[in-house]
Amino acid sequence: MESISIFDMLKIGVGPSSSHTLGPWRAAERWISELKSAQMFDEVVNIRVHVYGSLALTGKGHATDYAIMLGLSGTDPVEIPIKDIHAIVADIQETQILNFGNSKSISFDPKTDILFHRKFLEFHANGLQFEATLKSGKTKKNTYYSIGGGFVVVKERKNAKRNIATFNSFPFPIQKGTELLAYCQSENKSISEIVLENERSLRSDAEINEKLDHVWKTMLECMYIGCHTEGKLPGGLNVTRRAYDINKNLLYGSHVYDSPEAWLSTIRNTEVKFRQILKWVSCFALAVNEVNASLGRVVTAPTNGSAGVIPAVLMYYMVIENHEADFEHIKNFLFVAGEIGSIFKKGATISAAMGGCQAEIGVSSAMAAGALTELLGGTPEQVLMAAEIAMEHHLGLTCDPIGGLVQIPCIERNSMGAIKAINAAELALGSDPKDAKVPLDKVVETMWATAKDMSSKYKETSEGGLAIGINMSDC
Structure with a gap:
């Protein structure tokens, strides 16, 4: 049974959309964390992000591209000064340089490195894939789904329920x-x-x-x-x-x-x-x-x-x-x-x-x-x-x-x-x-x-x- 804290339901973040802005932002942060855990972060030389379905169709209006850039830059939606958002994005757009994970500079052109696809992925309408090219020439791809409310998953719903990593044993587990x-x-x-x-x-x-x-x-x-x-x-x-x-x-x-x-x-x-x-x-x-x-x-x-x-x-x-x-x-x-x-x-x-x-x-x-x-x-x-x-x-x-x-x-x-x-x-x-x-x-x-x-x-x-x-x- 899925155990959800009220702080999962009431998250602090930045507008305009929890699924199209906060979700992709958190997905980018999660991807960076997973790259570091796999000892691949320092090997990354190029990044490309693919956005699918609803995320792509209304992504520009929901600032999905902004969220991706901010997440890849290592900023936190809870703490970032609101006045800094446009400045960070404008700097990336102008210089075509991304401060990846707030620790290394990587060439990044939002116009060509964030790709919007009308195609819908099978599991959820809000899919996005992060693709990293490593020094060895190999690529590392990770796909995430922004399923609403800032929640981000990597597996389909039934598996995500079985594999909750944080906790699954409330004293009063509630499904209905x-x-x-x-x-x-x-x-x-x-x-x-x-x-x-x-x-x-x-x-x-x-x-x-x-x-x-x-x-x-x-x-x-x-x-x-x-x-x-x-x-x-x-x-x-x-x-x-x-x-x-x-x-x-x-x-x-x-x-x-x-x-x-x-x-x-x-x-x-x-x-x-x-x-x-x-x-x-x-x-x-x-x-x-x-x-x-x-x-x-x-x-x-x-x-x-x-x-x-x-x-x-x-x-x-x-x-x-x-x-x-x-x-x-x-x-x-x-x-x-x-x-x-x-x-x-x-x-x-x-x-x-x-x-x-x-x-x-x-x-x-x-x-x-x-x-x-x-x-x-x-x-x-x-x-x-x-x-x-x-x-x-x-x-x-x-x-x-x-x-x-x-x-x-x-x-x-x-x-x-x-x-x-x-x-x-x-x-x-x-x-x-x-x-x-x-x-x-x-x-x-x-x-x-x-x-x-x-x-x-x-x-x-x-x-x-x-x-x-x-x-x-x-x-």
Whole structure:
């Protein structure tokens, strides 16, 4: 049984895509590590990278080439200063020299050494192969698959499950929602308490708290940056940032604050009529994905394209529902969200290239709905009911980004996913789970069946839907 930590589901990285940007970046890092382990790194004299399928079709819009260059340069997406990204890439493009692994200079021309192929590899739509020429003249090739959410594998799904190298023995191993509920009932614990016990098998409480605090602060800072940055997004669509004006108008432009935390406190003192609540939730979600679209730092939750839903719903809880909310509430929210996301990853997919946008916005909405339900006092059964409701009403959602950019319709979809999550939580809290007709596990199965039936045109290829209905020239 695949054991997935919440920190696998909630990764810190750089936008605009977890599968098309963070995944290739991590694959490049992994390749370098494997070359070093095989005593081949110092023998490398030339590099070529082949990108396949969805990675190729929307790679330029998702900055896949940037990610590959940054990964090969030995930079870390968690730590790299955002301002350095364009400078590093520009230097490689201009000099045609790559600082391979941040330790040796190699001739590298991105125009000829990163090759985009429309061909799809057999296992997954997001395939890439790294090819090194050694001093001996021999070549070393490694193929990786970016399967969504920043996860990178080298073998097909069933083998990857059997060969998990890091850990496979949670005290409460969970594959399905029914198993999670059984543990909650037998142990008389909430979902967040069960997840905490699993995490404790990997790291200390101090480490858990430190990592969760880093995740939350990254989310909050991302919302803050998005709400205080105006102008147009890069990429050619000329999309206007909206979070800035929404935030300004809701605060009436008269408040003074100098940090994300002070901003949060200020929002708590604003008017909270129904329309204002809708606007704030949308504002938080838009802010995150405007940062994501501009190669900013976000938390993959569970993907970059859906990174705005969970922060927006968590902020809703903190600024609308509970002004006394503290770090314990944040922890529990993220515990539940991460666990629900892992159930979808194990039973279906979180990759839009495999399942359409239902696998991204749908999953993130389900994660947020379940997490909010626990914080609002819901039972474990109601938590899973909320997650099911949220996903049920995202089934069949396609991924058809205009220009291959994570902007239209992706940014607005985060707003819609957040609102749906809150609605799903309220529906579940007002219902008896015994009366539910569709259990979570069935909607997971249905989502995967829908994904397999969905035309490839609607799986992050920009070959159908809005992607061909609206041309770049129209924008």
